[in-house]
Amino acid sequence: GAGVSQSPSNKVTEKGKDVELRCDPISGHTALYWYRQSLGQGLEFLIYFQGNSAPDKSGLPSDRFSAERTGGSVSTLTIQRTQQEDSAVYLCASSLSLAGGPVYNEQFFGPGTRLTVL
Amino acid sequence: GQQLNQSPQSMFIQEGEDVSMNCTSSSIFNTWLWYKQDPGEGPVLLIALYKAGELTSNGRLTAQFGITRKDSFLNISASIPSDVGIYFCAGRSGNTGKLIFGQGTTLQVKP
Numbered sequence: 001g002a003g004v005s006q007s008p009s010n011k012v013t014e015k016g017k018d019v020e021l022r023c024d025p026i027s028g029h030t031a032l033y034w035y036r037q038s039l040g041q042g043l044e045f046l047i048y049f050q051g052n053s054a055p056d057k058s059g060l061p062s063d064r065f066s067a068e069r070t071g072g073s074v075s076t077l078t079i080q081r082t083q084q085e086d087s088a089v090y091l092c093a094s095s096l097s098l099a100g101g102p103v104y105n106e107q108f109f110g111p112g113t114r115l116t117v118l
Numbered sequence: 119g120q121q122l123n124q125s126p127q128s129m130f131i132q133e134g135e136d137v138s139m140n141c142t143s144s145s146i147f148n149t150w151l152w153y154k155q156d157p158g159e160g161p162v163l164l165i166a167l168y169k170a171g172e173l174t175s176n177g178r179l180t181a182q183f184g185i186t187r188k189d190s191f192l193n194i195s196a197s198i199p200s201d202v203g204i205y206f207c208a209g210r211s212g213n214t215g216k217l218i219f220g221q222g223t224t225l226q227v228k229p
Contacts, residue, residue: 059216112159
């Protein structure tokens with residue numbers, strides 16, 4: 001596809017359940033990022049993957065959050081035992097590379113997954 | 119941790135007016151970015167700035183990377199209704215992919 005795609009677009013779940021959010025980056029982009037956007041707020045960095053390097057997990061808010069990237073392409077963000085404060089829009093972005101210099105690592109965002117925890 | 123303060127929080131202007139918004143940081147960035155977000159969509163990159171003092175234009179948009187590397191502004195000239203949306207600044211330091219975002223400026227344009 002032409003851009004970053006995310007699924008599902010909306011997810012409603014009950015407190016305590018696990019959820020999985022999926023991101024398909026732009027073909028050829030080696031870096032992939034996850035952000036969280038609470039209502040009326042800016043984006044909060046969660047995690048990013050760059051090629052085969054160890055991911056930067058410094059933004060994950062708790063050990064209930066994890067993410068993986070299989071085959072250097074698709075990524076899944078998993079939230080275990082969801083809480084009401086996890087309700088937010090989860091945005092994925094991808095970029096060509098970090099190593100190629102600043103022009104190559106500008107991030108293109110998907111439309112997001114709106115998560116509602118009841 | 120690093121924080122960005124973006125102002126104003128919201129603006130309601132008449133079509134044709136110029137708009138200015140800015141961001142300040144508690145620490146130095148080596149890249150400043152300005153994004154626009156429409157409802158239900160992800161942010162779209164408007165302008166990227168890579169050098170202190172750099173002034174860059176993209177159509178009616180102009181942005182500058184502050185000399186101190188701790189601030190940036192975005193100007194929109196002759197606003198039109200399709201400029202409506204939320205504008206975010208974002209900064210990056212070092213060789214990390216992580217972006218730090220401002221809280222956003224909501225722009226409304228009255229025809």
